[in-house]
Amino acid sequence: MNFGSDNQAGVSPRILHTLVEAASGIQSAYGNDEWSQRAEHMLGEAFGTPVKVFFVTTGTAANCLALSTIAQPWNAVVCHHMAHIAVDENSAPALFTGGASLLPMATDNGKISADDLAAFVARTPHDAPHNMVISGLSISQVTENGLVYQPQEIAALAAQAHALGLRVHMDGARLANAIAALQCHPGDITWRAGVDVLSLGASKNGALMAEAVVFFDPALAQNFSLRIKRSGQLVSKSRSIGAQFCAWLEDGHWMDLARHANAMASKLSAALVATPGVRLSWPTQANEVFVLMPITLYEQLRAQGVRCSDWYASSVPAGTVVEAGEVVVRFVTSWSSTDEEIAALMALVHSEQRKAA
Structure with a gap:
């Protein structure tokens, strides 16, 4: 992933x-x-x-x-x-x-x-x-x-x-x-x-x-x-x-490759923001998805081999507060990203959230 x-x-x-x-x-x-x-x-x-x-x-x-x-x-x-x-x-x-x-x-x-x-x-x-x-x-x-x-x-x-x-x-x-x-x-x-x-x-x-x-x-x-x-x-x-x-x-x-990457980001963005405790930091307009999520969830995803990046807290929009226990995370999709990768990521997110419930 x-x-x-x-x-x-x-x-x-x-x-x-x-x-x-x-x-x-x-x-x-x-x-x-x-x-x-x-x-x-x-x-x-x-x-x-x-x-x-x-x-x-x-x-x-x-x-x-x-x-x-x-x-x-x-x-x-x-x-x-x-x-x-x-x-x-x-x-x-x-x-x-x-x-x-x-x-x-x-x-x-x-x-x-x-x-x-x-x-x-x-x-x-x-x-x-x-x-x-x-x-x-x-x-x-x-x-x-x-x-x-x-x-x-x-x-x-x-x-x-x-x-x-x-x-x-x-x-x-x-x-x-x-x-x-x-x-x-x-x-x-x-x-x-x-x-x-x-x-x-x-x-x-x-x-x-x-x-x-x-x-x-x-x-x-x-x-x-x-x-x-x-x-x-x-x-x-x-x-x-x-x-x-x-x-x-x-x-x-080049446009076919870019359109695919953008479409994958749109799907990933929609799936992530439908998850309790996860919210968008910036609108998803191309092939990058910026979210705020519990730092524990981010660490669990990383431990399970998910490649994504914690991002600068100073990068959020004016008026957005990064709450205690939250982290800004960037997900990037590419020309080779697949629906299966997104489904696997979301299954892992839901599994970790069930464990924490």
């Missing part, structure tokens, strides 16, 4: 088959192979606009290299206080940007609004050269609390950011899940809404190890190949990543 993270799931058979196919023969290196070039073209078709794409091996590299194009060492990037780049990337953002800082901001609803951004920037000291100069905004889609930004929310936020002279980066580690949840065109929540550069992850949605930095503004991509090389992310056999993206995108496979 693995609900620990979608990056723990295996590889889609279709993607694995294509990877094996790409492994034979001779191809040019360093992104000049046919697979990588085809993948860049397919990404442009998927988003409905010409894009410049660079493939890397990890989400950390994708995020932090993207940030390096919108932030100089004396700059700062605004993000949500629970953003992955602020909580789970160690000091990589500072390393890749040469010293730029993150300015995390807390909000009541788990997302950043245009008004939130304007107010935050207005109250941040900006007496150059003594203070950092804010140059960018980074948002996560899906957010770290499992929420999905609506197209109009991103458009308003990006418009405000641009009016303030900021570039907009999107951490799209679970972008496919957001697109599937919104049933929208990929362009509607990225470049059409004002996103300048996107970190696009396939690893959490069926790929083996495949991340991309997608530039909607080609000017930001200037000298990016040098950044890739300098960071140790210039992959010689780049076809191994390009081929995965080709298989991921072909015939809408």
Whole structure:
């Protein structure tokens, strides 16, 4: 019963088959192979606009290299206080940007609004050269609390950011899940809404190890190949990543995988909140389920081999009280999650509750 993270799931058979196919023969290196070039073209078709794409091996590299194009060492990037780049990337953002800082901001609803951004920037000291100069905004889609930004929310936020002279980066580690949840065109929540550069992850949605930095503004991509090389992310056999993206995108496979993961999360969420003593922390909008449950139940589930994660008590919505004896728990479903896994988990939950009665 693995609900620990979608990056723990295996590889889609279709993607694995294509990877094996790409492994034979001779191809040019360093992104000049046919697979990588085809993948860049397919990404442009998927988003409905010409894009410049660079493939890397990890989400950390994708995020932090993207940030390096919108932030100089004396700059700062605004993000949500629970953003992955602020909580789970160690000091990589500072390393890749040469010293730029993150300015995390807390909000009541788990997302950043245009008004939130304007107010935050207005109250941040900006007496150059003594203070950092804010140059960018980074948002996560899906957010770290499992929420999905609506197209109009991103458009308003990006418009405000641009009016303030900021570039907009999107951490799209679970972008496919957001697109599937919104049933929208990929362009509607990225470049059409004002996103300048996107970190696009396939690893959490069926790929083996495949991340991309997608530039909607080609000017930001200037000298990016040098950044890739300098960071140790210039992959010689780049076809191994390009081929995965080709298989991921072909015939809408990425959407099929994401829709399945989202559907599994919806089923799991409904089953958990129907259980006495368990309540939702955040609405289930994509493939993550955040609940508050008795810590004893969480410990029993973990002891029985269930993979899930206790989460930050500070991550709950404003006004939500984590009671004594409660813990915030995150369950994540993936492309390979099954009804049988959910049924087995719930049978275990009910069994433990009967024991405690």
